[in-house]
Amino acid sequence: MTAPAFAEQSAPSSQASNQLPKIVNPATLYDPTPNGYSTAVITPSTGRVAYISGQGGQDGRGQLSPEFADQVNQAYANLKSALDALGAKPAQVVKLNIYVVDHDMSKLGVLTQAVKQMFGETLPAQTLVPVPKLAIDPMLFEVDAVVALD
Numbered sequence: 001m002t003a004p005a006f007a008e009q010s011a012p013s014s015q016a017s018n019q020l021p022k023i024v025n026p027a028t029l030y031d032p033t034p035n036g037y038s039t040a041v042i043t044p045s046t047g048r049v050a051y052i053s054g055q056g057g058q059d060g061r062g063q064l065s066p067e068f069a070d071q072v073n074q075a076y077a078n079l080k081s082a083l084d085a086l087g088a089k090p091a092q093v094v095k096l097n098i099y100v101v102d103h104d105m106s107k108l109g110v111l112t113q114a115v116k117q118m119f120g121e122t123l124p125a126q127t128l129v130p131v132p133k134l135a136i137d138p139m140l141f142e143v144d145a146v147v148a149l150d
Helices: 068-086 105-119
Strands: 006-010 022-026 040-042 049-056 093-101 125-131 141-148
Touching: 049 068, 068 105, 068 141, 093 105
Parallel strands: 093 125
Antiparallel strands: 006 022, 022 040, 049 141, 093 141
């Protein structure tokens, strides 16, 4: 039996590179990287995992822009702040769930640009869920994350 072909990529190298998540994009599946995500991510076998709750587009004062792109960019900035508080880097994020109010294909470019800007080549596994509304009416976007800490 032959092992399945896939592209495996480690997060950026460091002293503890064997402790970093590995990205897996099987050659037999559609390449998701142009759309800003990976098919699967393998976490280190020994390590702690953090779950970051949904981050919306509220700024530090709790204000929301009415613009979708502004909310997406602010939500990823908020996610980055949460990662910083954990002592984690974007390359340690293994899974994102994103929620978009009234999703349509016109929003995909904004989403892809934001995730690639934050994660570069180390794209986490990701699921996009269209929703009719979020926790508060002006929210248009929310992202939560699973992070491999060690």
